[in-house]
């Protein structure tokens with residue numbers, strides 16, 4: 131389940147960028163960043179970079195994370211940051227992932243679900259990333275009510 135959550139957050143993480151302000155001028159490789167400019171590092175761009183993730187970057191493949199995040203990112207620190215980076219990273223990270231696992235476990239104990247043919251894949255950025263037309267799924271109860 132951790133692998134599925136990690137891959138979902140790679141492709142469709144709800145927060146797609148971090149707001150930062152440059153405190154003092156700095157040179158990063160060929161980039162010269164003057165003090166006081168605003169930056170918006172986009173994790174969504176990094177998470178979709180084929181140079182980091184391979185030619186199958188757009189495919190949903192939870193097995194990328196089979197041996198953990200460090201292996202999946204080849205130990206490149208800034209390659210995966212759905213919850214941000216550094217001292218201002220998300221304080222809700224453990225809560226959010228634990229809650230997701232509990233909710234999914236409760237659903238999977240009671241139902242199987244498949245995607246409805248009516249579903250149209252269209253992730254959209256509306257403050258956070260969300261499915262533009264919702265997600266229509268067909269639930270089938272695992273309990274025999276007969």
Ligand code: HEM
Pocket residue numbers: 143144145147148149211212213214215216217218219220221222223225226
């Ligand atoms: C999947 C769910 C979530 C995602 C993807 C997410 C992502 C993020 C990101 C990207 C940041 C900015 C980090 C940075 O600037 O480096 C952030 C900050 C923050 N998040 Fe979350 N978050 C999630 C859920 C939650 C939840 C459930 C809570 C509270 C219970 C929470 C509370 C916060 C707070 C308070 C900050 C600001 C931290 C600071 O500025 O020091 N988040 N989150």
